[in-house]
Amino acid sequence: MSAAAAPAAGDAPAKKGSKKMLIIILAAVLLLGGGGAAFFMMKKNAAAAEGEEGEEAGADAGHAKAAAHAPAPKAVKHDPGHPPTYVALDPFVVNLADRESERYAQIGMTLEVDDPKFAEQMKGYMPAIRNGILMILAHKTSTELLSREGKETLAEEVMREAVRPMGIEIDPPEAEADTGKKKRKRAPVYNPVTQVHFSSFIIQ
Structure with a gap:
């Protein structure tokens, strides 16, 4: 009777240890899963930010390129509105x-x-x-x-x-007088x- 009871008593600690190990593994999986999700979200946000910056940079580059190739404004001649x-x-x-x-x-x-x-x-x-x-x-x-x-x-x-x-x-047109002084001119x-x-x- 004592010999049979000994193995049973030995099984109990083994089951407790396996449960404890299972809890540790589950906790590690959850931690890893949460950390992986967080890492994935951070990476996604960073990629989105880089994408927006790339679009802005591309837009700026496009505007600069368009400005570089845009024709220079032509001088506008004065038009009196009708021929003489x-x-x-x-x-x-x-x-x-x-x-x-x-x-x-x-x-x-x-x-x-x-x-x-x-x-x-x-x-x-x-x-x-x-x-x-x-x-x-x-x-x-x-x-x-x-x-x-x-x-x-x-x-x-x-x-x-x-x-x-x-x-x-x-x-x-008024000429200078003999004295060298100019005559007083009226407004044109x-x-x-x-x-x-x-x-x-x-x-x-």
């Missing part, structure tokens, strides 16, 4: 101021005006405008009108005289007549 308006004048035939011989000029000219409304208004003042231009031509000599400088001076005088009947007074006045184009220029 031309006011054609009937040809002028006038005796010149030559003393040696009788000379006359036949000149056709067109005024370039930057405002169509102003060009339309000029038609109502045309008799006074033509009279002023004829007075300018009558004081010219053939020598003055035959040179390029003379024609340019005439064009400047016509530009000033063409707007005078409409109440626009344009002062001619805007002239809607911007150019004078000669269509014919005959001196006889």
